[in-house]
Structure formats: C-alpha cells, structure tokens
Amino acid sequence: MIRTLGRYQLLEQVGSGGMAVVYRGRxxxxxxxxxxxxxxxxxxxxxxSRARFSREARAVARLAHPGIVEIYDYSGDGAPEAYLxxxxxxxxxxxxFAQDTGFSxxxxxxxxxxxxxxxxxxxxxxxxxxxxxxxxxxRAEAARGSSKSPVMARRSVAVGLEAAKGxxxxxxx
Numbered sequence: 724m725i726r727t728l729g730r731y732q733l734l735e736q737v738g739s740g741g742m743a744v745v746y747r748g749r750x751x752x753x754x755x756x757x758x759x760x761x762x763x764x765x766x767x768x769x770x771x772s773r774a775r776f777s778r779e780a781r782a783v784a785r786l787a788h789p790g791i792v793e794i795y796d797y798s799g800d801g802a803p804e805a806y807l808x809x810x811x812x813x814x815x816x817x818x819x820f821a822q823d824t825g826f827s828x829x830x831x832x833x834x835x836x837x838x839x840x841x842x843x844x845x846x847x848x849x850x851x852x853x854x855x856x857x858x859x860x861x862r863a864e865a866a867r868g869s870s871k872s873p874v875m876a877r878r879s880v881a882v883g884l885e886a887a888k889g890x891x892x893x894x895x896x
Contacts, residue, residue, distance in 0.1 A: 729798075731759050731808060738816075742766060742776070747811055750795070757795060758812070762805035776805050783807075 725733040731748045737758070738745040743766075748759040766772035780797040787793075796808035815823075821831045 728759065728761070728804065728806060731757065731806075733759055733761075742772070748808070750808070756811045758792070758809045760807040760809070764804075767803075767805050773800065773805055776807075780807050 725735065725746065727733070728748075730752045731750055733746040733748045735747050736744055737747050743760045743762050746759045746761065748757045749755070750757045762772065762776050766776075777797075777800055780794060783791065784794040784797070792809040792812060794807060794809050798804060798806045817831065821827065824831075826834075
C-alpha cells in the first residue's frame with residue numbers, strides 16, 4: 724500500500740499525466756476496488772487547476788454510458804487534496820490498443836472523437852485531453868473482448884473506423 728486517502732487505500736500507481744496520477748485503490752467502507760485520480764500537489768494549490776478538476780468531476784458524473792466510467796466520489800472543492808474516485812477497470816490501455824492495431828495516437832484520437840462527438844452533444848461535456856497510458860477497459864467490455872478508456876470506448880474506435888469508411892453514420896451509434 725502506498726498510502727491512505729480518507730477511506731481509500733492507494734495500492735499502486737497505474738497511470739499519470741500532466742494533471743494527475745491514477746492509482747488502483749481499495750474503498751475500505753464498501754470493500755471494493757476503485758481507481759483514484761489524485762490531482763498533482765502543485766496543481767492542487769492553483770485555483771484554476773482545481774476549478775478545471777471540479778468541472779471534470781461534475782461533467783463526467785452527469786454522463787451515463789457503457790463507455791464511460793462511473794464516478795463514485797469526489798473530494799469536493801474545499802478538500803486539502805483534490806481527487807476523483809471511479810470504478811477500476813482492468814484491461815488494455817488505449818496506448819497498447821494503438822500499438823496493437825498499428826494506428827498512431829492521433830489517428831485513434833480522431834476516430835474516437837468522431838465516433839463519440841454525437842454522444843456528448845447536449846451533455847455539456849467536452850474532452851480537453853486524453854492520456855493514452857491510463858485508459859483500461861470495463862468489466863462488461865472485457866467480457867465482450869473490447870477495450871475502452873475511462874472516457875472513451877475502444878468499441879468506438881471500431882465504430883469510428885466504420886464511420887470513416889462511410890459504412891455507418893456516426894450519429895446512429
């Protein structure tokens with residue numbers, strides 16, 4: 724165990740990016756595995772970064788889709804450390820998927836963005852960045868053999884590929 728953050732035990736780091744570090748953790752109250760996204764300390768001191776993190780938490784919490792992780796908890800705006808707690812998903816990262824398929828990250832991003840553009844319309848959500856190394860898959864997708872990221876589904880890559888080939892209109896997905 725790395726450390727404890729409230730009721731969450733941070734067990735191992737599974738990803739990191741410019742804004743936060745993601746840990747596999749354990750919710751001691753509900754006795755379940757979770758993902759904890761912890762804002763970098765230097766950013767937690769900046770009002771603009773905390774506001775952006777807060778907007779992310781609220782925006783994702785409003786969405787319900789099999790390709791988007793469920794938010795279980797948020798530290799709140801006044802907490803000393805800013806964090807999000809979501810379902811933990813095992814599986815292939817988006818970066819690994821891109822390497823396995825031969826697509827570059829920009830190509831995968833374009834396909835995913837195109838495939839999901841219609842889905843986010845009207846939700847008030849917008850994706851500002853994607854961290855390919857920290858995007859595992861859901862349990863349901865693992866059972867189906869498809870992978871996803873917390874915000875974007877690998878299935879959507881296939882949908883995007885089909886849409887790019889003109890086989891499916893993106894809005895119908």
